[in-house]
Amino acid sequence: xxxxxxxxxxxxxxxxxxxxxxxxxxxxxxxxxxxxxxxxxxxxxxxxxxxxxxxxxxxxxxxxxxxxxxxxxxxxxxxxxxxxxxxxxxxxxxxxxxxxxxxxxxxxxxxxxxxxxxxxxxxxxxxxxxxxxxxxxxxxxxxxxxxxxxxxxxxxxxxxxxxxxxxxxxxx
Amino acid sequence: xxxxxxxxxxxxxxxxxxxxxxxxxxxxxxxxxxxxxxxxxxxxxxxxxxxxxxxxxxxxxxxxxxxxxxxxxxxxxxxxxxxxxxxxxxxxxxxxxxxxxxxxxxxxxxxxxxxxxxxxxxxxxxxxxxxxxxxxxxxxxxxxxxxxxxxxxxxxxxxxxxxxxxxxxxxxxxxxxxxxxxxxxxxxxxxxxxxxxxxxxxxxx
Numbered sequence: 522x523x524x525x526x527x528x529x530x531x532x533x534x535x536x537x538x539x540x541x542x543x544x545x546x547x548x549x550x551x552x553x554x555x556x557x558x559x560x561x562x563x564x565x566x567x568x569x570x571x572x573x574x575x576x577x578x579x580x581x582x583x584x585x586x587x588x589x590x591x592x593x594x595x596x597x598x599x600x601x602x603x604x605x606x607x608x609x610x611x612x613x614x615x616x617x618x619x620x621x622x623x624x625x626x627x628x629x630x631x632x633x634x635x636x637x638x639x640x641x642x643x644x645x646x647x648x649x650x651x652x653x654x655x656x657x658x659x660x661x662x663x664x665x666x667x668x669x670x671x672x673x674x675x676x677x678x679x680x681x682x683x684x685x686x687x688x689x690x691x692x693x
Numbered sequence: 694x695x696x697x698x699x700x701x702x703x704x705x706x707x708x709x710x711x712x713x714x715x716x717x718x719x720x721x722x723x724x725x726x727x728x729x730x731x732x733x734x735x736x737x738x739x740x741x742x743x744x745x746x747x748x749x750x751x752x753x754x755x756x757x758x759x760x761x762x763x764x765x766x767x768x769x770x771x772x773x774x775x776x777x778x779x780x781x782x783x784x785x786x787x788x789x790x791x792x793x794x795x796x797x798x799x800x801x802x803x804x805x806x807x808x809x810x811x812x813x814x815x816x817x818x819x820x821x822x823x824x825x826x827x828x829x830x831x832x833x834x835x836x837x838x839x840x841x842x843x844x845x846x847x848x849x850x851x852x853x854x855x856x857x858x859x860x861x862x863x864x865x866x867x868x869x870x871x872x873x874x875x876x877x878x879x880x881x882x883x884x885x886x887x888x889x890x891x892x893x894x895x896x897x898x
Contacts, residue, residue, distance in 0.1 A: 538790075542735075544737065580832065581826075583703070583704030583789055587739065588742045588743055601819070601821075623737050629831075663736075
């Protein structure tokens with residue numbers, strides 16, 4: 522059992538936090554391809570990213586997951602580590618050439634730039650191996666660390682202040 | 694009255710799959726109105742897109758954690774859902790690093806402008822990697838905090854482990870949390886979904 526300390530009550534993961542990288546990219550190949558092949562490629566990509574993160578020193582894989590959108594349907598794939606394997610599901614109504622892929626890699630123990638490098642290398646290598654070109658449309662690195670300095674009362678005060686404004690999103 | 698229930702737990706524990714199963718179970722073919730709030734740290738959604746395909750009313754909050762960074766935005770989203778959609782239930786998937794009691798606090802901010810009750814915090818724990826989650830220094834501290842904060846501990850992916858492993862994990866979790874009900878959950882086989890549905894539908898915390 523872990524030794525109790527004040528840090529244990531402080532909320533989010535304060536020390537190393539969780540480093541992440543997410544990317545939205547367009548993938549294209551010359552020949553049409555079916556869902557079984559895309560699922561296999563997506564699983565291979567997830568495992569390759571996880572392996573790269575481990576090689577760079579990640580102590581734990583939070584998740585590596587992707588969502589593939591096509592004109593014929595969607596596929597998702599994910600892994601929590603190479604030893605656990607990868608999982609995919611979804612189906613396409615017909616073979617396709619163009620994919621839109623969102624990938625999110627969240628790991629602990631390495632900086633976000635390392636997660637980005639691990640993700641991009643694996644993504645490009647696996648995609649190219651399967652005959653796809655990759656065009657990055659959007660990307661973001663992030664690090665989720667908790668503010669260890671503020672107390673629960675501080676956070677409540679901040680929430681109340683923020684909630685006093687009367688501006689609401691209108692996108693529903 | 695709109696009831697807000699969080700389905701929390703560390704990254705990769707199966708929150709999204711559980712949310713999909715639970716939302717369908719709670720909605721029960723249109724008997725109840727259910728909305729989903731999905732929180733991802735990154736700004737490019739993956740879980741949100743997956744859940745959108747369920748056909749449920751979904752709001753994706755990105756760019757930070759609803760238990761701290763974007764807590765105010767979360768509270769406002771609850772009020773917006775109340776005003777515009779009037780769901781009976783909102784199921785919330787926080788990020789994998791969120792602390793359950795802070796998510797509850799943020800949800801309670803919505804009570805100022807909407808008729809909201811906050812349900813029990815359901816926290817998933819991945820049965821396939823207990824040592825990886827609990828025995829590492831800082832990561833272990835985060836996961837232990839999540840476990841301690843749970844009102845309901847759902848040991849997830851139990852279809853992938855044997856009975857002895859289930860019992861061992863339950864015993865370990867009991868060391869950190871003596872009061873939470875423990876539910877064995879498999880989004881793959883459906884085990885535990887009915888019990889979690891009952892918990893979500895039962896009275897406030």
